[in-house]
Amino acid sequence: xxxxxxxxxxLGKNHLxxxxxxAGMDDLLRSVEVFELQADELLFREGDPNHSMFFILSGSxxxxxxxxxxxxxxxxxxxxxxxxxxGFFAKRAHSYSAVTNEPSALISFDxxxxxxxxHHYPVLRENFIRLRSSDRLAGDLDTRxxxxxxxxxxxxxxxxxxxxxxxIIPTLLLIASLILITAYFVVPSTWFIPAGVxxxxxxxxxxxxxxxxxxxxxxxxxxxxxxxxxxIFLLYDSRIEANMENILAVSTExxxxxxxxxxxxILIKTYTGEIKLRFVDSPKQFTxxxxxxxxxxxxxxxxxxxxxxxKALNRKLGYEKEPPRVEKTLENWNIASSNDWFNDFxxxxxxxxxxxxxxxxxxGLFRNSFRxxxxxxxxxxxxxxxxxxxxxxxxxxxxxxLLILLLFLFLVLVYQYLDWQNDxxxxxxxxxxxxxxxxxxxxxxxxxxxxxxxxxxxKRNGLLGLLFNFGTVYIMIxxxxxxxxxVADPATVQQDIIQRQIGLRRRKEEQKTEMDNExxxxxxxxxxxxxKSRTEPID
Numbered sequence: 001x002x003x004x005x006x007x008x009x010x011l012g013k014n015h016l017x018x019x020x021x022x023a024g025m026d027d028l029l030r031s032v033e034v035f036e037l038q039a040d041e042l043l044f045r046e047g048d049p050n051h052s053m054f055f056i057l058s059g060s061x062x063x064x065x066x067x068x069x070x071x072x073x074x075x076x077x078x079x080x081x082x083x084x085x086x087g088f089f090a091k092r093a094h095s096y097s098a099v100t101n102e103p104s105a106l107i108s109f110d111x112x113x114x115x116x117x118x119h120h121y122p123v124l125r126e127n128f129i130r131l132r133s134s135d136r137l138a139g140d141l142d143t144r145x146x147x148x149x150x151x152x153x154x155x156x157x158x159x160x161x162x163x164x165x166x167x168i169i170p171t172l173l174l175i176a177s178l179i180l181i182t183a184y185f186v187v188p189s190t191w192f193i194p195a196g197v198x199x200x201x202x203x204x205x206x207x208x209x210x211x212x213x214x215x216x217x218x219x220x221x222x223x224x225x226x227x228x229x230x231x232i233f234l235l236y237d238s239r240i241e242a243n244m245e246n247i248l249a250v251s252t253e254x255x256x257x258x259x260x261x262x263x264x265x266i267l268i269k270t271y272t273g274e275i276k277l278r279f280v281d282s283p284k285q286f287t288x289x290x291x292x293x294x295x296x297x298x299x300x301x302x303x304x305x306x307x308x309x310x311k312a313l314n315r316k317l318g319y320e321k322e323p324p325r326v327e328k329t330l331e332n333w334n335i336a337s338s339n340d341w342f343n344d345f346x347x348x349x350x351x352x353x354x355x356x357x358x359x360x361x362x363x364g365l366f367r368n369s370f371r372x373x374x375x376x377x378x379x380x381x382x383x384x385x386x387x388x389x390x391x392x393x394x395x396x397x398x399x400x401x402l403l404i405l406l407l408f409l410f411l412v413l414v415y416q417y418l419d420w421q422n423d424x425x426x427x428x429x430x431x432x433x434x435x436x437x438x439x440x441x442x443x444x445x446x447x448x449x450x451x452x453x454x455x456x457x458x459k460r461n462g463l464l465g466l467l468f469n470f471g472t473v474y475i476m477i478x479x480x481x482x483x484x485x486x487v488a489d490p491a492t493v494q495q496d497i498i499q500r501q502i503g504l505r506r507r508k509e510e511q512k513t514e515m516d517n518e519x520x521x522x523x524x525x526x527x528x529x530x531x532k533s534r535t536e537p538i539d
Contacts, residue, residue, distance in 0.1 A: 007034055007107065010057055013295065015154075015288035016082070016131060019123040027120070031113035036105050043098040043106070044084075050094050052108045053085045059104025065096040076101060076149050079303070080296030081223065088114075089132055130156075130285060137218065145239075145495055147224065147502070154221035154289040159281035161261040163214045167207055174203035219266075219277050221289045223296065226268055228277060237460035237471070239491065242270050243498075244297040245505075246454055250290050252283040266290070270455055348488040356496055358425045361470035361488040365420040372416065375409045415439055425484045425493075427500050432475065432482060448477045450501045451508065458490035473497070 008029060011017055017028065034057065037043065043054070046065055054061075056079045063074040063083060074096055077083055086095060088111060118125035138155040146152070180196030183189075216231035227241040247270055254264040264283030268275040268290070280286050348359045379402055386394050394402075422437035430451065436444040453475055460471035471490040475482040475497065487493050 004029070004034075007032075007057065010055070010080075011107070013292065014055065014082075015285065015292045016127050017124065018127060018285055018288045020121060024117070024121040024124065027117055028124075031110070031117060033108040033110070034105065035108065036103065037100045039100055039102045041100045043100065044094050046094055046097045048094050050084060050086075050088065050092060052110050053082060053088045054098075055082045055107040055109070056080065057105040057107055059106075060101040061104065061106075062099050062101050063096045064099075075151055077151070078296065078300045080292070080299055081151075081153075085131060086135060089128075127285065130282070138220070141218070141220075145491060146222070147495075147499060150222050150224050152220060152222050153293065154219075154286060156219050156280065156286060158214060158217050158219075158279040159261065159263050161263060161281070162279040163210060166210045166214070170203040170206035170210070173199055173206070177203060219280065219286070221286075221293060223293050226275070226277075226290055228275065237466055238457065239494065240275060240455070240457040241498075242268060242275055242455050244294055246270050247290075247294060250287050250294070252287050254283070275455075349492075354429045356427045358484065358487050358493060360420060360423060360486040361468060363464065363468050363470055364486045365416065368420070369413055369416045372409050372412045376406060376413070379406045379409070425487065427496055429500075430504055432497065434482070434484070446482070448475075448480075448482050450497070450504050452477045453497065453501050454478070456494050456497055458494045460490060 008025065011028060011032070012025060017025070020028065037059075043061070044050075056077060058079050060079070061077045061083065063077065065074055083098065084094060086092065091111075114124075114128065118128070134153075134155045137157065138152040141152070141155065143152065177196045177198075177200035180192050180199065184192035184196070213232055216229075218227075218229045220227040220229065223244075225241050225243045226247070227239060230238045230240075247268055249269045251267045251269075252264050253267060258264050262281060263279050266277040266280055266283050266287055268277070277283075277286075348361060350357050383394075383399075383402060418439040422435075422439065424435050426433040426435065427450070431447050431449055432453075434444075434446040438444075455476045457474045457476075458471055459474070460466050460469070465471050469490075470486055470488050473484040473487060473490050473493045475484070484490075484493055
């Protein structure tokens with residue numbers, strides 16, 4: 001039997017109904033349908049008409065699509081999440097099938113009911129317009145960085161008002177250029193036209209730059225993390241993120257000017273400090289999305305702990321068989337890898353068992369070796385020219401001197417290569433390492449536990465960093481920063497670290513939970529054996 005007070009509480013917390021009045025909530029409760037499904041029960045098939053979106057009140061749902069008849073894994077969604085919103089407005093057919101993983105309670109919100117409520121409650125319409133805009137923006141993202149069972153629920157650019165404010169000066173400059181060009185026909189002067197055209201071109205390029213810069217910045221909320229992607233065209237590329245598990249609190253702050261334009265800043269407090277999402281349009285609504293998934297993370301964790309406890313008790317009491325123990329290794333976890341043939345060919349990233357090794361980008365090797373390479377080619381070119389073009393024999397002393405210099409430069413190049421080869425970063429099963437071995441010199445080695453990583457960020461600075469795809473990954477461990485400098489494809493390196501951290505935390509949490517459950521099960525089993533009163537499995 002479904003508790004309707006739980007339905008009211010559930011919908012009241014969901015960010016899609018943020019700001020809805022009590023009368024609106026009452027109408028909403030009368031408009032939705034609440035129903036239950038058993039495990040492995042089909043909700044809808046791929047290609048079926050889409051008339052409703054669904055909220056998971058309890059249980060979990062498996063979403064999957066098929067390509068040429070082959071089933072493709074999409075997502076497993078837990079309670080608190082919603083789905084089937086993609087075709088809710090556009091009247092598109094379902095692009096995937098939905099099946100329950102376990103007995104589940106769902107809330108169905110019909111499209112007709114939505115339009116009826118949206119007519120009376122504009123805030124509901126605004127929230128769903130934001131959802132539609134977010135889905136469109138998320139659809140344009142390169143989402144290869146998404147983890148298994150991770151899904152984008154909120155995606156926004158900085159407010160349009162910021163773009164307008166940034167365009168004031170170039171607009172004034174454009175107006176000034178038009179005045180100069182017009183003035184030429186009133187008071188002819190040789191410098192009016194060139195000055196006006198130059199000012200106009202600068203203004204237009206400035207506006208275009210602002211538009212591209214604004215378009216490239218996104219704030220993203222998934223069911224597992226908050227991400228800030230920031231790009232400055234041809235200069236800068238960065239991604240800052242915080243896992244939901246590391247977020248302590250979320251709040252908003254606004255100034256007088258912010259309130260005039262409906263903007264604000266979202267403050268995300270983590271163990272390492274604050275992440276500030278600036279110039280957010282309607283910050284309270286976006287904060288509600290983050291808080292939604294913070295709450296869901298805690299609910300899912302508590303549910304998992306209870307499920308494991310129930311299974312441990314039933315095994316101890318003899319109602320369930322002990323499952324075969326499978327030793328979990330990192331092969332069980334999905335590890336991201338680069339598909340860049342250039343990086344793979346020159347081995348800037350290699351995997352050996354559970355260890356991933358990164359070398360600095362080849363641009364760093366080229367930068368350090370360029371002068372010596374230039375010297376080698378110059379000497380070889382000079383020797384060839386002397387022998388083939390001059391028609392004279394080079395003096396013996398000069399020839400030997402050039403060979404010695406060529407040999408010296410070659411040895412320096414070998415040293416530079418070995419220095420590059422020995423300067424590595426590694427991710428093992430439970431550590432990250434920075435190893436710098438100098439040829440014929442010292443061995444500097446730094447290590448830190450993956451478990452203690454609180455946040456990661458990567459940056460690609462400058463045109464060369466963007467062009468050749470290299471940058472620095474910044475890893476916060478307590479109050480210290482651990483940097484992987486000048487690595488190829490820093491986005492992939494960041495994902496490798498995140499996935500290893502998630503895998504390690506899962507295994508440690510499972511081990512701790514298993515030990516706690518076993519201890520509790522021992523106590524209850526002792527009580528059970530003493531009382532001899534229980535005859536049925538524990539629900």
